[in-house]
Amino acid sequence: MNYKKITNSQLTQSQLTMEKLSFKTNINCNNCIAKVKPFLNQVENIENWQVDINNTDKILSVSGEEELTAEEVIEAVQKAGFSIEKQ
């Protein structure tokens, strides 16, 4: 721990090292989101995820910790029965 740098928020540090990924998927509608939700929610390295169903490419954007890998996300979405590819 670096004691010279003083911060009031404990979250700042993890936000600095946040990993951001986005994927092209076929998660088309709100119902699809509900289907994929349990799978993505279980991936602990994911801090937040969001599907833009208005975009034609149905972009899934994921942010998470440093250790978060694209493979984890792809595996979870595929388990839910959707197709996904990294952008």
Add this chain to the structure above:
Amino acid sequence: MTQKMESKVENQAQIKTLIVPVTGMTCAACASSVQTILDKQNGVLECAVNFANESAKIQFDTKLTSPEFLQEKLQQIGYGLILGTPEKAKEQQAILKENQYQKLKQNLIWATILTIPVVIIGMFFMEMPYANWIELALTTPVLLWFGRQFFINALKQTRAGTANMDTLVALSTGIAFLFSLYNTLFPEFWHHRGLHAHVYYEAAAVVIVFIMLGKLLEENAKSNTSTAIKKLMGLQPKTVWVIENGEEKEIPIAEVQVSDRILIRPGDKIPVDGKVLSGNSFVDESMMSGEPLPVEKTKGSKVFSGTVNQQGSFKFIAEKVGDETFLAQIIQLVQEAQGSKAPVQKLVDKIASIFVPIVIIIAILTFIIWMIFGGENALTHALLTSVSVLVIACPCALGLATPTAIMVGVGKGAENGILIKDAESLEIAHNVNAIILDKTGTITEGKPSVSDLIWVNKSENEMLKSILLSLESLSSHPLAEAVTQQLKVEGVKPLTINTFENVVGKGIRAIFEGQNYFVGSPKWIESITPNLDNQAIISLEKQGKTVVVFADEKETLAIIAISDKIKSTSKIAIQELQEAGIEVFMLTGDNILTAQKVAEEVGIKNVKASLMPNDKAEFIKQLQKEGKIVAMVGDGINDSQALAQADISIAMGKGSDIAMDVAKMTLISSDLLKIPQALKLSRKTVSTIRQNLFWAFIYNLIGIPLAAGVLYPFNGFLLNPMIAGAAMALSSVSVVSNSIRLKYRN
């Protein structure tokens, strides 16, 4: 059950288990009569009727019977089953119960207003003009309107071939009333035969009023236990913030699913069980463990529904929802424990159940003997004597014996800071032979305080004290409050600190006048300043205390030990209980090391540590199986299930509302010395009840043979109504004055 499944197993028995609320049960005997009726029905395999929470668990074969059929059968004898969805049924039952309670209360008030003049006339102004008619006018509504439920119930019971307290009340008051009515209408019948037409209206009215009062108190105690359940349910928030597709959204708790990501803000109640995903906070888990210190939660920590978040915020993944959550389990188990206890048969009930048939037999025998040996006036004498027997045996004093003693006992308890919610506890508390004490908040104060504050190397000065106070008051750590409180008591003044950092899981750090100061765990401080006095720390930790170190960049400044102090009277109280031959146990959710330390200090040999709320109740069940009568003393929500299970339950006045609602006794001062006092009070109350019963019976013992006319063959003495009336009044006066005496006994 779906259509598909039913058709699949068409030829097999279809077993279904149903838990349904039962209405109309007024006593333990009702519960057994409902049970008997249900058991008798074809197709009912198993059935358990629970009087305390007014429900029945019925296992039945859907091919042979239906809930509707069972409902109809119960309605025939005056009970009801509430069918439909569980929530609706519960609601319906709650409304019914509330109405019932209000009605009972109103009836009691009116009956009392009418009864008071009846008693005054009946006892002191019997000779006033139209006395009988005035009494008749006042007593009729008491019996036939406000007290009609007793007669309706008795009739239904009789039709079903059973009897309960209502039967006794209806029989005795009914006969007293009818006899008095006849004497009011046709006094000549007795006057012609040279006898006085005495009336017993006051006896009938007083019995109705007292039994109603007893029922009201009982209902009150029962409704309290359901408030406890309601409050437990209130520990769960109604709505939850979840993250759906990247956005925060508020949804009703019922819609939360496993795997949902839930957002917890400062001060939120945790809605369901789960695992922390991100963020940091302290969570108050006292409802689970009884420990007052909030527990730190970081990624991967489990959180439980009903616990309360402190100042941080975090996200967690729901793992258990609905009936599966920790809180739901507690609610269910508390409910079950409340119902699974064997109902205590009250002393008076026991006696009454023998007394009534004996009196009826004596009355019948009296009638037969007079018919055979009565000579010319056989019928007159047979009637008069047999009715007199029934009237004089009217359990007026018997009815007063328990309630008056209990009322005085409860009043005396309240004077001494012991709140007693139901008569039953007071009646059985003196039999207790095992006492379970919770540790935190019961034996100990229940909140951490500074036990040692050691300034190292003469570094004690006002400035450092002020820095420590300022540092700790900025910290959100639950232990920090103990330190600030201690320093404030010492009169230390705080300073203004501008640069401050919370190092999660380790401690805090601040800069004051260019100098770094640290407060935190010994391990962390050791990594900063090398010359830490480990010897002192280890010895403090061995005493079960939590140690915090205050240091600057160069050296340790102070060692602070924090512990939950034992109440000053706990040791003496426990000794007193043990000397009285009661086994004392300590059960705690805390770890074995701390538990043992506390137990040693107060002299308890039987200790169980690291227990979940459920384990405490199980332990009590085990003791009960061994035939022990167990008292549970606790303060927390985590004790509520054990409190509900125990024969006697005692809550701490400084504890949680829920524990107080579940427990039948509350010690306002939270002082354990009140426990031996409560047991003593119980012993005295019960001995007063026994003396009362003696007084009630001694008059009956003399009165009944006189009423039956045993002296007639010797000196022509038949019942002298004046003596009979006086005897009845005297027995009541003896009982009441004996009860009042309890107040002045030490």
